[in-house]
Amino acid sequence: MTDATPALLAYLSRWLDESQGDRDAEAVLWGRVAKVSEEAGEAIAALVGATGQNPRMRPLWGNxxxxxxxxxxxxxxxxTAMTAAEPAGVTT
Structure with missing residues (x-):
């Protein structure tokens, strides 16, 4: 992590917060942490697709x-994980 990383994470966190309106801070944090899991699922799906592990898809489209x-x-x-950590105080 560089000296600029905490400032960048704080900036990204504020940018994300702008779209949250008056939502409860705990609800926002839950949403951010849940988003990490969603993104991890997309990484797994990409790996499955890159390695041709889905036999249902491979005959039709290959990888x-x-x-x-x-x-x-x-x-x-x-x-996503870093921006979820920022409001939780993990980066301070």
Whole structure:
């Protein structure tokens, strides 16, 4: 983590909060943490697609994802987790 990381996470957190209106802070945190799980599921789906592990899809379309898709989804997981940690005080 660089010296700029906490400031960037705080900025991203404020940007996300702008769309939340007057929602309860605990509800917002629950939503952010749940979003980490959703993003992790997308990373797993991309890995399944990149390795051709879904026998139902493989005969029709072959591999449905690339390894670049897997990396993109893993980065989504990381950013989502970091922005979930910021309001929880984990980064302070």
């Amino acid at each position: 449905t994802h690339s390894y670049d898709d897997v990396v993109d989804e893993l980065l989504d997981v990381a950013i």
